[in-house]
Amino acid sequence: MKTLGKIGKVEIGRVYDSSLLGFTAQTWFPKFSREAVKPHEHWLCPDHYDPETGRFPMPVHSWLLKVGDYNVLIDTCMGNDKNRRAFAEMHHLANRYLERLAEHGLQPEDIHFVLCTHLHVDHVGWNTRLVNGRWVPTFPNARYVFSRVEYEAAKAEAADPDCAPYLRETFEDSIHPVVESGKMMLVEDLHELFDCLLLRQAPGHSPGHIRIELRSDGDTGVFAGDLLHSPMQVPLWNMSSVVCWNQDMAATARRDLLEFCADENALLIPGHFEAPYVGRVRRDGDSFALDLGW
DSSP, rough: OSSSEETTEEEEEEEEEEEEEBHHHHHHOOOOHHHGGGHHHHHHTTTTTTTTTTTTOOOOOOOEEEEEEEEEOOOOOOOOSSTTOOOOOTTTOOOOHHHHHTTTTGGGGGEEEEEOOOOOTTTGGGEEEEETEEESSTTTTEEEEHHHHHHHHHHHHHHHSSSSHHHHHIIIIIIIIHHTTTEEEEEOOEEEETTTEEEOOOOSSSSSSSEEEEETTTEEEEOOOOOEEGGGGTTTTTTOOOOOHHHHHHHHHHHHHHHHHHHHEEEEEEOOOOOOEEEEEEETEEEEEEOOOO
């Protein structure tokens, strides 16, 4: 496995899918303020924010964990061959995701657990792949772990005749085939896995979003999914995204996460940061600061 870093004894790697490049901070964050961001441009620019255009990168990647003899994948990106007409950067992709997984020395059959922080379109795509015209689980030997609240919300949304077509398509091609295969595992409230992973409800970005806390040998990390999309949301933690299900609740969940990271010296491991992908949070008055890197 190509390891970026470790939390205690747990090795952590990254499997890159693609990047979403078409968003500006002005359109993605309804509460965005150029004046509020200016004091942070010296560390955000140029890798995490372009002040001239307002654009910021959102790479889409999975986190790969080696927990003893088990291989664990967190979030599965956008997937290939999917109908995503509403999103040009996701539509009928032909990315090298599985080849990049193979660079870690792993085949899809080697993954034991897939943990989804939530069930949005860019976090479930590689749950399945197209084989002989059918969507089948990409990781045939894995248990797919979803929040029960999140699954029920996604199911209800897809059944709504007025929902956006991509929501129904995402459920039908990337979630329901996992259910039909019998590989889905639904969890509620707090759920512990391997005595080192704790799945904790953190709703706001979506109804059943979870964060995944990893503790090993006195070290701690948190896989944050979409509780943050950009490093600028650490000092400006009240900025939620336009796609958040409940922006105020998302901000509360984000502050809870940042407080946890600061108090526990936990490595923040989000789903969409550009290199170096992770960072350590510290308190800065009534807000927070971020030191990027392992």
